[in-house]
Amino acid sequence: MSERIAIVSGASRGIGRATAIRLAKDYGGVVLVARNAELLESTAEAVRAAGAEAFVIDADLRDPAVAKSVVEQTLGRFGRIDAVVNIAGAVPQVDVLDMTDEQWDDGFALKLHGARRLTVHAWDALKKTNGSVIFTSGNSAQTPKSAFAAVATVNAAIVAMAKAFADRGTTDGVQVNSVLPGPVMTDRRRSYMEKYAPAHGMSVEEALEKFPSQVGITRYGKPEDIAELMAFVLSPAGNWIVGSALRMDGGEIKAV
Numbered sequence: 001m002s003e004r005i006a007i008v009s010g011a012s013r014g015i016g017r018a019t020a021i022r023l024a025k026d027y028g029g030v031v032l033v034a035r036n037a038e039l040l041e042s043t044a045e046a047v048r049a050a051g052a053e054a055f056v057i058d059a060d061l062r063d064p065a066v067a068k069s070v071v072e073q074t075l076g077r078f079g080r081i082d083a084v085v086n087i088a089g090a091v092p093q094v095d096v097l098d099m100t101d102e103q104w105d106d107g108f109a110l111k112l113h114g115a116r117r118l119t120v121h122a123w124d125a126l127k128k129t130n131g132s133v134i135f136t137s138g139n140s141a142q143t144p145k146s147a148f149a150a151v152a153t154v155n156a157a158i159v160a161m162a163k164a165f166a167d168r169g170t171t172d173g174v175q176v177n178s179v180l181p182g183p184v185m186t187d188r189r190r191s192y193m194e195k196y197a198p199a200h201g202m203s204v205e206e207a208l209e210k211f212p213s214q215v216g217i218t219r220y221g222k223p224e225d226i227a228e229l230m231a232f233v234l235s236p237a238g239n240w241i242v243g244s245a246l247r248m249d250g251g252e253i254k255a256v
């Protein structure tokens, strides 16, 4: 069994949960970070069933002290870190003219700074293992819309920040990339559709059904689709993928 250890943020639900469970096949231990302890415990059961040790840390990554504590607890428990997979994200979905300063700050606090701090604090440990980091961005980085201004802005910033970490990683021996999912059916996607539907004159059920063909895809992504991409990038076969912004979206973005 592998001794390697991965930290997965956002592991209580959606893409993070699926990724944690998928990585249990490749890692000896998976550290699960999010706020909801009950949901994390359910992910932990699935991780153990898939063959890895699971270590739950329920914490709010917006809190500047949390990232350091997550790294310290991980090293205390396992003594090493081989991968940091930053998936936690909950950027407010509000129109560009209505976003308050607090909502902008909140969007950056978790998805950008939470991920940045976790990566910075884990960096020395990652250097020792020639480890890997993935940041989760999203298609909106390339298709900003007024209705979801902050999500797009944070996602674009994440792609740039990942590049900067990747640049440092080429000298420090740490592989860094970002992943840009398209529409993946999760709790967050459902809440997006609750705002998308009235804006497009539809009921939520109707919007859920019509959205894939409206954006030119055959189906919603599954969290497991993105989890497989994460696992490939982290695997030996993905070792030379460095500083890339990897889109997986069923063909949603039509631009070159």
Ligand SMILES: NC(=O)c1ccc[n+]([C@@H]2O[C@H](COP(=O)([O-])OP(=O)(O)OC[C@H]3O[C@@H](n4cnc5c(N)ncnc54)[C@H](OP(=O)(O)O)[C@@H]3O)[C@@H](O)[C@H]2O)c1
Binding pocket: 009, 010, 011, 012, 013, 014, 015, 016, 033, 034, 035, 036, 037, 039, 059, 060, 061, 062, 087, 088, 089, 090, 091, 110, 111, 136, 137, 138, 139, 180, 181, 182, 183, 184, 185, 186, 187, 188, 189
């Ligand atoms: N689904 C999509 O279509 C899509 C498309 C593009 C990009 N993405 C990105 O992919 C990532 C995962 O999305 P998802 O759809 O899987 O979302 P989700 O189902 O809503 O899951 C979000 C995860 O983030 C965690 N989280 C939220 N606030 C947190 C906080 N303050 N501290 C720690 N953890 C926190 C949540 O756990 P708790 O609530 O337990 O804290 C949960 O585990 C996000 O960054 C999202 O922007 C998703």
